[in-house]
Amino acid sequence: MGRPLLNRRLAAFGTTIFAEMSALAVRTGAINLGQGFPDTDGPEEVREAAVRALRDGRGNQYPPGPGIPELRTAVAEHQGRFYGLTYDPDTEVLVTAGATEAIAASLLALLEPGDEVIALEPYYDSYAACIAMAGGTRVPVTLRPHEGAFRLDLDELRAAVTDRTRLILLNTPHNPTGTVLTHDELAAVAALAVERDLLVITDEVYEHLVFGDAHTPLAGFPGMRERTVTISSAGKTFSYTGWKVGWITATPELITAVRSAKQYLTYVSAGPFQYAVAEALRLPGAYFDTLREDLRTKRDLLADGLSDAGFTVFRPSGTYFITTDIRPLGESDGFAFCRSLPERCGIVAVPNAVFYDHQAQGAPFVRFAFCKREDVLKDAAARLKSLAP
16 A cells, blocks of 8 residues: 555554563563553452352443443542542543543543643653544653652743643653652642643542552642543552553533543443442442552562662652662663563563653663562562672
8 A cells, every 4th residue: 555554643652662561571481560460359359249240240231331320429439538529420420441541532522633732751651642643732741850759840831831732631649750749739730720721631540559648639629620630440449450440530511521532432341340340449448558558568679679789769659660760780771671671680671761752861760560469579679689780
């Protein structure tokens, strides 16, 4: 054929780095600390709830387009229980095929070609692809290392807003850096959005994986309830990432807009799993506390191992990823480092450069996932010691 088969909006993206690194882990038998999925299932009662739904014939056929009422009600209750936010489950909650579809549908619904989207860089790789598919222009605002963490420069954020800016795509807790925006930073983002009349899409999938102060949703700040599309999902909180159950909470007008796009993507998905997630969201507070403390222990175990191996470690305040700097090891190319790591010590990681528009900015940074069994992380830490200068 005379023209490329893949349209130019997607041609720049190629195969996701996670596919490459996971395939490398399989081929070499290395410990996969690259892709962010747990190596154990979540609560048994949640799995049994899914089995029960299957056996009872609930969700085996198409569920309602907005999601089953039981899950929409549970999502609304969750927002009230943890954050004091009130949402109508019938008009202000939309169930999606994971957070990735929620982001895609939101961008497709809310952007016109040429609209600018500000996103915190480095960012999860689907953000750039979804903005491109929607015809938008991404404008990165880079989180930069400062005193052991990656921080947002609020002046840089304000300077990025132009007359063409339509929305801010905000991720906190932040993947891949593990940064959790502070109350003051969120307040500044909210004030800017109100001042410039911007929409904000917030990716909050790591909301229960915060190791310091509790997560604070942007929608709770003055003037933000009516302009924020809040996205979360069950995968990270309940360790069933394969179920792909996500949700959006927003005003009826925003939900209607996003549903207009979502209905032509998957329309519906994960019928029986929706019933299980509805039960999961109502688990007692002790579950969420235990999850957080378990991951804090695992974070510290791997962070200490990486430090002992000679990496500069940015100990995360949230998520289940650790970003490291490889330059103390005499390395500077994250791609080359990650591609050689399985052969050198039997570990797979991900180069952060893939999360940057200008990959040179992320070249020396590498991400490791710590959502694995403690024995696996101890083994990984021991293997990594062979890298020590």
